[in-house]
Amino acid sequence: MVNLPRMKGAKIKKRLALAAIFAHPDDEAFGPGGTLARFAKKNDVYILCATKGQAGKDSRSAQKRTLGDVRADELRRSAKILGVKKVFFLDYEDGMLSNSIYHELAGRIARILKKITPEIILTFEPRGISGHIDHIAVSMISSFVYERMRGAEVILYHCITKERAEAQKKGYFIYIPPGYRRDEIDLVVHTKDVWDVKVRAMREHTSQAHDILRILKRAEKFPKEEYFLLRAKHDTKKWLHKLRTILDGKKQK
Ligand SMILES: [Zn+2]
Numbered sequence: 390m391v392n393l394p395r396m397k398g399a400k401i402k403k404r405l406a407l408a409a410i411f412a413h414p415d416d417e418a419f420g421p422g423g424t425l426a427r428f429a430k431k432n433d434v435y436i437l438c439a440t441k442g443q444a445g446k447d448s449r450s451a452q453k454r455t456l457g458d459v460r461a462d463e464l465r466r467s468a469k470i471l472g473v474k475k476v477f478f479l480d481y482e483d484g485m486l487s488n489s490i491y492h493e494l495a496g497r498i499a500r501i502l503k504k505i506t507p508e509i510i511l512t513f514e515p516r517g518i519s520g521h522i523d524h525i526a527v528s529m530i531s532s533f534v535y536e537r538m539r540g541a542e543v544i545l546y547h548c549i550t551k552e553r554a555e556a557q558k559k560g561y562f563i564y565i566p567p568g569y570r571r572d573e574i575d576l577v578v579h580t581k582d583v584w585d586v587k588v589r590a591m592r593e594h595t596s597q598a599h600d601i602l603r604i605l606k607r608a609e610k611f612p613k614e615e616y617f618l619l620r621a622k623h624d625t626k627k628w629l630h631k632l633r634t635i636l637d638g639k640k641q642k
Contacts, residue, residue: 405635406433408507409473410498410531412523413442413483414464415597418590419604420518421511421547422471423580424615426587427636429472435505436468436476437498439527444483448598457483459596467590477501486526491533494526498534502541509632510535514548514618516566519557543628546618548574556607575619575629578636584613 407428411417417425417436425434441457442464449459461478468476479497481490502510512531517524528546535544549557554568580587591601621628 404432405509406435406505406507407509407511408435408437408502408505409511410437410439410527411512412439412486412521412527413445414438414460414467415442415445415591415594415600416513416524417464417471417473418467418587418594419600420513421578421615421617422467422587422590423583423613424511424547424578424617424636425473426471426583426590427578427580429474432635433505434471434473435501435507436464436473437479437501438464438476439479439486439494440481440483440523441478442483445597446599447596449596456596460594463594463596467593470586470590470593475505484523486523488526491526491530495530495534498531499538502534502538506540508540508542509545510538510541510543511545511547511617514546514569518547518549518566519561520564520566542623543619543621543632545576545632546620548616548618550574550616553611556610569616569618573618574616576617576632576636578615578617579613580615581613 409417409421409425428434442460443455443457445456445460447456465476479494481494486494510531513524513528515525515528517528532544535541549568551568551570554565558565588605591604594601619625619629619632
């Protein structure tokens with residue numbers, strides 16, 4: 390192996406790793422899929438999914454395979470479209486994430502994160518966006534792991550605006566907590582240029598076709614943007630700047 394001398398002043402480009410931790414297959418595409426696609430262009434994105442979505446509604450007509458297996462495959466295909474390197478399933482039952490498995494789930498997440506050593510963790514905001522208890526559990530448990538994980542420098546909480554939360558409320562089957570005001574949101578990612586990628590990823594979730602149509606119709610009324618709260622262990626400003634740079638598609642410094 391030849392050791393090339395480092396050029397004075399040259400910066401070594403470092404690929405960053407992001408671990409996105411979700412509760413169900415489809416949380417990635419229906420949620421921050423545009424951001425994942427943008428980030429994955431020059432960095433490494435991994436998905437950890439706590440369940441296989443076994444309890445979801447089923448839009449399929451023929452049902453030879455279990456819904457969990459089908460939905461796991463849908464997530465793998467969606468992740469491929471978004472540019473995700475690998476999907477890890479944590480194999481819990483949909484709807485069963487709770488205090489009783491808190492530290493067990495935290496342990497499984499921590500073991501995977503130790504292997505992929507992400508600088509960035511992404512998950513649901515603490516109210517779980519839609520209020521689904523599985524989402525809230527994943528948010529809390531991911532935050533617990535993040536605080537203790539050396540090398541994890543920043544956590545991004547995917548959230549929605551107040552207006553979007555209001556629009557989602559109509560006819561939804563559970564209580565939707567309030568969204569966030571613009572001045573509470575730290576990072577806005579414009580997803581117009583990756584919108585087609587996000588929609589293709591969404592369409593891979595064919596067993597959830599009932600949701601896809603509803604979400605796409607609602608999305609027409611809002612700007613193509615995804616929103617995050619950002620918390621960093623050190624130097625929040627630096628991370629905000631770095632992530633804004635990466636996700637705006639500008640050259641990574
Ligand atoms: Zn979900």
